[in-house]
Amino acid sequence: MDEGRISRHGSGARLWLAGGWLLLALLAAIFAPLIAPQDPLAQDLMFERLPPFWMSGAEPGFWLGTDSLGRDLLSRLIFGARIAFIVAFAAALAACLVGSTLGLIAGYFGGWADRIISRIVDVWMAFPPVLFAILLVAVLGTGLSSVIIAIAVIDWTRFCRVIRAETMGQARMDYVENARIAGYGRIGIMLREVLPNVVPSIVALLSLEMGIAVIVEAILSFVNLSISTDDPTWGGIIAEGRLSIHQAWWVLVFPLVTLILTVLSFSQFGEGLKARFDPVLR
């Protein structure tokens, strides 16, 4: 049980730090209109490329400075969090539902079900994911829902593979055989006995996937294939920041840092939750 002890010690601080950042970002996203100091879309050429608050030439009320059109960077990041979180939750949940269901079926029933599902996963994973996403959005048209669909369609395989392997391991355990002898039906065993034992992995993966969804959304925004350009998105801000990197580095750096912190927090939060949830590690 040494392993469990180590992961428990590690998981405490990790869980709180990651959870804290995510909660902060989530609250900012929900209450964006109340929190944001400026209108994220308001342009003001008098205030273009203002530096962040600690540098000379900063203006009060523009904490992280402005971009080349004079829009407040902090407000844009806060409003960008809305789209990031909507995409993260919706896309990851959709991918999780599809992938975990198929993974559970493949892992538990084996045989033909497993062969068919595994081959589909193999073929699916042969597509380069980002190109696949770009292609999908190009076909579906830009917009929030097509970004969500694209991410779910690409990333369900991640859930499917992991949950299949976990389920196979659990299905070999004696407690499953015992349940069979007692007379439980196979679907009942799958849902009542096996599923609770793979839930910790699903939770960890779900959180990881939310981070990945945030990245993919940023990539799509970066190449201008996500939401309409009016709405601020982290990827969109990064794309703008890249153009003015020599005049206003902060337009690139702050959204990047926000993005990295959020993605990292999602993955660490998931790992922490898994350690917390898993009765064997606890």
Place this chain on the structure above:
Amino acid sequence: MSVAVKPCLDIRSLSAVLANGQRVLRSVSLSVQPGEVRALVGESGAGKTMIGKAVLGVLPPSVRIVEGDMLLEGENLGRLQPKARRTLIGARTALIPQDPLTALNPSRRIGPQMTDRLVRILGWSGQRADVRIRQLLDEVQIRDPDRVLKCYPHELSGGMRQRVLIAAAFAAEPRLIVADEPTTALDVTVQKQILRLIAQLQREHGTAILFVTHDLGVVAKISQKVSVLYAGKVVEEAETAALFAAPQHLYTRALMAATPRYTDPFASLKPVDDAVLAGLASEIAAADQAWRRPHG
């Protein structure tokens, strides 16, 4: 024992093959009378566990029964529809498994895990199941049932888990329990207690047990009858006392000679004699030859 008594379990010339056609059970016949402990002894790979799994209907998909019948209290399992067979096996049998570490669901507390079967499968009320479980926990000498029922399996020691599993096996008053090497995964001191518990509950409940083991010492302590298995074939069957007094088959004698003795702990262990094994191999080859002729 009168002839009229219907055996609790009656296996008649059961043969099973792997996908590649290799025979793993060779016309096995054995019966367990009501309330009797029948030991099934043999070395690993002899097919002991396979017989238990066949009776309980949980053979791995790679093993196929090609011949023979299994009668559970006179009902021919092979003739029943799968659903009726599951119901019958669920109601009348139970398993005491080899590895108490994986035989309990790690994500569920002991209490619900034990009562669930009684409530869901046998349709008992929750309260009745709870009372029953506590009674059984008392019988397996678990003194703090409140704590144990709230525990997750990993919070209990191997011996405690095996006690819980024994209690669970007896809880629904099955007619037949398959005990699949129930003491092998435990350390020696605990083995003895567990064995005594199984014997005691078996006597009190009058449950028939098919006791699978590789340990002749265990056979002597717990069983009334014994079948010796080698390479999926019953090479000798007898009353336990008679077998130990006068083993008939060469393999049984060799197996007894190979058992380590506490009286002489420094004697080196004798493996089963090569000549005996060679004799067995030709015996089995001949049996397979004879078996293949009518079965193509």
